Amino acid sequence: xxxxxxxxxxxxxxxxxxxxxxxxxxxxxxxxxxxxxxxxxxxxxxxxxxxxxxxxxxxxxxxxxxxxxxxxxxxxxxxxxxxxxxxxxxxxxxxxxxxxxxxxxxxxxxxxxxxxxxxxxxxxxxxxxxxxxxxxxxxxxxxxxxxxxxxxxxxxxxxxxxxxxxxxxxxxxxxxxxxxxxxxxx
Numbered sequence: 360x361x362x363x364x365x366x367x368x369x370x371x372x373x374x375x376x377x378x379x380x381x382x383x384x385x386x387x388x389x390x391x392x393x394x395x396x397x398x399x400x401x402x403x404x405x406x407x408x409x410x411x412x413x414x415x416x417x418x419x420x421x422x423x424x425x426x427x428x429x430x431x432x433x434x435x436x437x438x439x440x441x442x443x444x445x446x447x448x449x450x451x452x453x454x455x456x457x458x459x460x461x462x463x464x465x466x467x468x469x470x471x472x473x474x475x476x477x478x479x480x481x482x483x484x485x486x487x488x489x490x491x492x493x494x495x496x497x498x499x500x501x502x503x504x505x506x507x508x509x510x511x512x513x514x515x516x517x518x519x520x521x522x523x524x525x526x527x528x529x530x531x532x533x534x535x536x537x538x539x540x541x542x543x544x545x
Contacts, residue, residue: 362430364439368417371395378412382480385409385458386517390482392419393432393460393525400424402537403529406432406459408440408476415455416440422537433459433467437474451475460522461488462515465496471506478512482522491530494538 371391379385385407392405402420409415418436422428437457444451456478462485463471471479485495499505503513530536 362421362425362427362435362438364418364421364435365399365401365424367395367399368392368419372414372417377414379409379414380412382456382458382514382517385456386460386480386482386522388414388417389458389460390518390522390525392417393522394528396420396432397525397529397532397534402432403525403534404432404460406436406457408436409456409458410451410453416443423535428537429466431464431467433457433463434470437470437476441474451477454478456480458517460525461485462495463498463502464488464493465498468498468502468506471511472509476511478514479506480514480517482516482518483526484516484519484523487519487523487526491526492536493526496538 375388379388389405389407393403396405396419397403401424402422404420407414407417416436416439418432418439420432421430455476457476458480461483462481488495506513
């Protein structure tokens, strides 16, 4: 089994400066990845891993293309970053941020806990994803506090309206809403 990222990700990344100095700039990349994935028939989620202002790896949702429920943007971005750095799970050194176009689902929340990142930056909210039909699954009600207690800083609502618009565009296009609660096929 191999999960791969599409080659066009490099083209999207190339449109951004080599150094993305703040959360707003980094979120613009995650949202651009999500939007490009929707335009190519994929799910409406994008993520990127940074050390400081330097991009380590980017990911997009590949659930539909791969047929694997674990192929979320966050999982693929973290996996790619760990592979590029040559670390084992939880072994990032220094400050590492995961920037994701939507708050994590329950699966990605669990992966974040053990990933070794020190910061999570989110665009759209869980409620935004659920408003278009996605089932984000059970996670602690006070999940940001749970992460912060583990040494992972959390920023929410960064470019939220723009990130939410990707989810809404996906739904308007008739994108497949997948998940256990209520799959809806076109």
